[in-house]
Amino acid sequence: MRGFFGRGVYNGVETQPGGGEDVQEQEMIAQLLQQDERGMEALLLHYGPLMRYIIAPILPDPQDREECLSEVSMRVWSRIAQFDPARNKVVLRSTPTAEIRSKLTDISVIVSHVEEGLPTIISVTDVASGAVNTKLTPGGGLTGSGQRIKIAGETGDAVGFFFVKDGSQTSVAVPMTSVLRNDPSAFSLIIPALEDGTYYLEVATRSSGNSKVFLKEVRRNRFPYPLTVGGGDGDSESPDEV
DSSP states (O other): OHHHHHTTTTSSOOOOOTHHHHHHHHHHHHHHHTTOHHHHHHHHHHHHHHHHHHHTTTOOSHHHHHHHHHHHHHHHHHHGGGOOTTTOOOOOOOOOOHHHHHHGGGOOOOOOOOOTTSOEEEEEEETTTOOBSSEEOTTSEEEEEEESOOOOOOTTOOOEEEEEETTSOOEEEOOGGGEEEEOSSEEEEEOOOOOSEEEEEEEEEEEOSOTTOEEEEEEEEEOSSOEEESSSOOOOOOOOOO
8 A cells, every 4th residue: 555655635725615515525435345445535535634634643754654554554454444434434534542642741842823814834844854944955845735825025025935044033945946836735845955953944925815906915824843854863743633
């Protein structure tokens, strides 16, 4: 089942509202019962992001996370014949092992206030190391998800992505030529040359959601997780918005 995850079907998911989601679930179950691999792809498309969100703070090592996800998919595939659509439904449950329970006390939660309308980065991944929300590799790639984060503005506007060094006002702007993906809910960029230290990623934009209309002023917001260049253990965490 590792192949399913390797194809990245769990990224950038947008579920359909209302009855459309129920129809998709029914089709997915029917395909799984027929041992149709498209059913497994649909399952990972719907539930992969949630599973990753749950296990990211528990299994910081990317390899361990992939093995866990693969194990889940293999169990679904091997036991789907026991599923009765008339009596059962698809739910996601997690029973932590003793080892995982012992590590729960090490998990920290960052509570951040999100002002309505601000561009908001939800999660970032350092492509070179696989670290989530903790590490930066200068010259490597950084991917992320969020809300209202598309960079847009007029000539002269201070918009874009910025790495601000902790404890100072030093800010390193990411050239737009280094922004490889620029969507309202996702981005990817090449990390600029940064000195060793701790940085915060900020996003500034005048995007209104309408390509023909800009906001009256630039809106800027900071991702609350410190990102480290050099040193550090690169453990992964996922933000809990409260």
